[in-house]
Amino acid sequence: MIRFLIFFIGLSLFSCAENKTSSPVFPSKIEGKQVPVSAKITEDKAIKDFIAPYKERIDDEMNKVLSYTPKILSKTDGEYNTPIGNMMADAVLEMAQPIFHQRTTKNIDAVLLNHGGIRANIDKGDITTKTAYNIMPFENEVVIVEITGAKLNDLFTYLTKAKRAHPIAGMQLILDKNNQIKKATIQGKPVDKNKTYYIATSDFLQQGGDNMLFFAHPKNLTILDYKLRNLFIDYFSKHPKINPIKDQRFIKE
Template sequence: MIFKQLIIALSLMFLASCKTNTLNLAKIEGKQIPVSEEIIPDPTITDFIKPYHDHVVKTLDSVLAYAPESYLKTNGTYNTAIGNLMADIVYEQCNPIFKSRSGYDIDFVILNHGGIRAPISKGDITLKTAYEVMPFENSIVVASIKGKNVNEAMQYLSQAKRPHPVSQLKLVINSDFDITEAKVKGETIDENKTYYVATNDYLYNGGDHMTFFQPNDSLYVLNYKWRNALIDYFTKVDTIKPVIDDRFIQLK
């Protein structure tokens, strides 16, 4: 009996000695390490990443096409050469994909002026150019909307007073920003007709206050990034020839 009690007492003492103390954070210290040219690179790291760095640089510098002039998104009031090119590329590259899947043609394209993030400079167009012009991962989608929504889109363009890129549209406004002509592929807009409009997923979801994509009859996701459309187009042409035209103008 005494031996049993001794075992119990020793066990309790052992358990008490194993109790974990609670640790509380008392202080945090840190210091700023400025990143500058004074930092000596670690040759082990630089040697390791050099093959990957050189491969990326070589790929981005690969020439895809040629630009005879420099094209900026600020060169134009209601339509710009670079904006027209962006919208026309989306139409040209995406329409065959859309038609093969749906049996329909894209009626028009509308993108956003702010989506063009860099100019196309005179000279060689490289893969890097495409990434600079479109650094985001926006994908092209096609929404089927009624003519009523299309008219809302025309009203949006007329009041936005910005050269949002469009293709297959004709929009004329007067000095008061009232619409005097609005057509899709040369035809007057029918409010009861279904139109297939290509845009990017950001705008479809209401970006830049483009709410006219909703409601819609259906949505077609092409799984085709806007940037990839640019790359594919640049790859297949030798020289780009974008121009400012009369697709969206204001009469004075």
């Protein structure tokens, strides 16, 4: 038996050595076929029974009612600011501020998220855990960037050129009829180029997502280890009724 194994191993090594000097081998033909998923494919009862308790637990958690809204909230509800965008930015400011202050003794001055990051409407009626997953299906986290007044002005310039309802809080931007900045304030005051400001955003945007390059190299970066989706779940749980409105935080006269 041992002799047979030695012979077999030697033969295998010899064959491999021979292949190294021979011409490369290529497949002469590749075939495949499409197998459509349809009702004709019967379910596997054993697998279904196995996952049933896990699915039931997940469904219960996802359908848990957290809050209520009397109207549909959509990111198409306004040109420069929308109720859903305002709610999301306000939620970040409200929920992230105490965590940031506890860790740094500093305060968040403003919030900027991105319009494209709002992935679904919030339907009229009950707001559930699933609602938070629908509007924020990504694993993005809240971060706080410390930026200079000059960078903050770049932020306002970006919003002016974008002309989109990016969710903001803690700041106001008013454009004139020629799309020029008429008023730009943070916490109700003009930008001070000699100061630094703390802006809450997502890790995706801080890394230059949506071309928000003014966030890319902050003076300081604080990672809260707080996913935006979890933040919204906590915010909904805290507020029995969600009824945001369009306001004057970003408008064109």
